[in-house]
Amino acid sequence: MYGAGDVRVENVPDPKIQQPTDAIVRVLRSCVCGSDLWPYASMPAAEHGERMGHEFLGVVEETGSDVSALQAGDLVLAPFVWSDNTCEFCREGLHTSCLHGGLWARDGLDGGQGEAARVPQAQGTLVKLPVGEDSALLTSLLTLSDVFCTGHHCAVTAGVGPRSTVTVVGDGAVGLSAVLAARRLGAERVILMGRHKDRTDLGRDFGATDVVPERGDEGIVRVRELTGGHGTHTVLECVGTLPALHMSIGAVRPGGTISRVGAPQYPEVPLGFPEFMNNITLTGGVAPARAYIEELLPDILEGRIEPGRVFDRTVGLDEVPDGYRAMADREALKVLVKP
Numbered sequence: 001m002y003g004a005g006d007v008r009v010e011n012v013p014d015p016k017i018q019q020p021t022d023a024i025v026r027v028l029r030s031c032v033c034g035s036d037l038w039p040y041a042s043m044p045a046a047e048h049g050e051r052m053g054h055e056f057l058g059v060v061e062e063t064g065s066d067v068s069a070l071q072a073g074d075l076v077l078a079p080f081v082w083s084d085n086t087c088e089f090c091r092e093g094l095h096t097s098c099l100h101g102g103l104w105a106r107d108g109l110d111g112g113q114g115e116a117a118r119v120p121q122a123q124g125t126l127v128k129l130p131v132g133e134d135s136a137l138l139t140s141l142l143t144l145s146d147v148f149c150t151g152h153h154c155a156v157t158a159g160v161g162p163r164s165t166v167t168v169v170g171d172g173a174v175g176l177s178a179v180l181a182a183r184r185l186g187a188e189r190v191i192l193m194g195r196h197k198d199r200t201d202l203g204r205d206f207g208a209t210d211v212v213p214e215r216g217d218e219g220i221v222r223v224r225e226l227t228g229g230h231g232t233h234t235v236l237e238c239v240g241t242l243p244a245l246h247m248s249i250g251a252v253r254p255g256g257t258i259s260r261v262g263a264p265q266y267p268e269v270p271l272g273f274p275e276f277m278n279n280i281t282l283t284g285g286v287a288p289a290r291a292y293i294e295e296l297l298p299d300i301l302e303g304r305i306e307p308g309r310v311f312d313r314t315v316g317l318d319e320v321p322d323g324y325r326a327m328a329d330r331e332a333l334k335v336l337v338k339p
């Protein structure tokens with residue numbers, strides 16, 4: 001990405017093993033993230049492009065000498081930060097704060113939107129997938145690198161469980177994933193706030209019991225009408241804007257919890273005296289996808305959930321710029337990249 005609206009496909013040198021803990025992965029599936037749309041809207045024009053992509057799965061081609069648990073030919077999933085899976089934060093399930101980890105596509109590292117990537121800390125980062133290259137499950141498995149784990153993280157940090165009532169703010173791929181995750185955790189009622197009918201229809205398939213297309217104060221009134229005037233126990237904020245947070249504060253029940261997983265596009269949170277008096281908790285943050293993969297994997301392998309339904313367009317590498325455009329124009333919900 002060279003700047004707002006400027007994504008180019010270029011040839012770069014093939015990745016090579018640099019550290020004994022590295023692996024080289026040939027990418028089979030990748031995708032464009034909703035969070036990639038923030039720089040796509042606002043990145044200042046630059047002379048040198050930034051590599052892109054932090055969600056991918058593929059086949060191990062080569063391993064460094066310290067990588068004993070993986071070998072060439074393994075089909076693996078890469079979660080959206082790399083991590084050693086052994087430090088004190090990883091052991092607490094917070095791989096996004098790994099002492100020896102980091103982000104894809106930074107500091108010269110490859111991104112997932114490409115043909116191949118060097119994976120640092122490969123043994124801690126990569127998760128072997130027990131399927132073949134031609135598996136029909138690859139699309140749903142790819143969601144474990146970020147989008148479905150992010151929805152799950154939102155529901156988990158909000159404390160969603162059996163009998164919970166839940167409001168999900170946002171009908172993007174993360175919001176719909178949060179609906180699916182909340183129902184998987186036993187939520188009794190899930191109110192989806194979104195105004196794109198094709199998306200909220202998928203939300204209903206994922207288990208939303210109610211859809212509220214109104215926004216702002218009108219939306220808050222609708223959620224309160226649906227819940228005896230009180231709001232829901234939990235609100236899953238999957239957008240990242242201040243208006244979305246305002247709706248969340250308006251829709252949460254006294255004693256309730258708001259979890260944010262939309263990357264916040266604002267520096268301050270308006271939690272004042274009324275929220276204090278109502279004992280509102282604000283939680284959430286970037287999802288440590290690596291911590292959830294083993295738990296969520298069987299539900300996909302055994303067909304109980306199909307989170308890959310959020311992908312509604314597939315492009316090859318040459319069409320990635322148009323994939324960004326389609327997502328930015330709300331023409332596509334989430335774009336799968338098949339190099």
Ligand SMILES: [Zn+2]
Nearest residue numbers: 087090098099
């Ligand atoms: Zn770690």
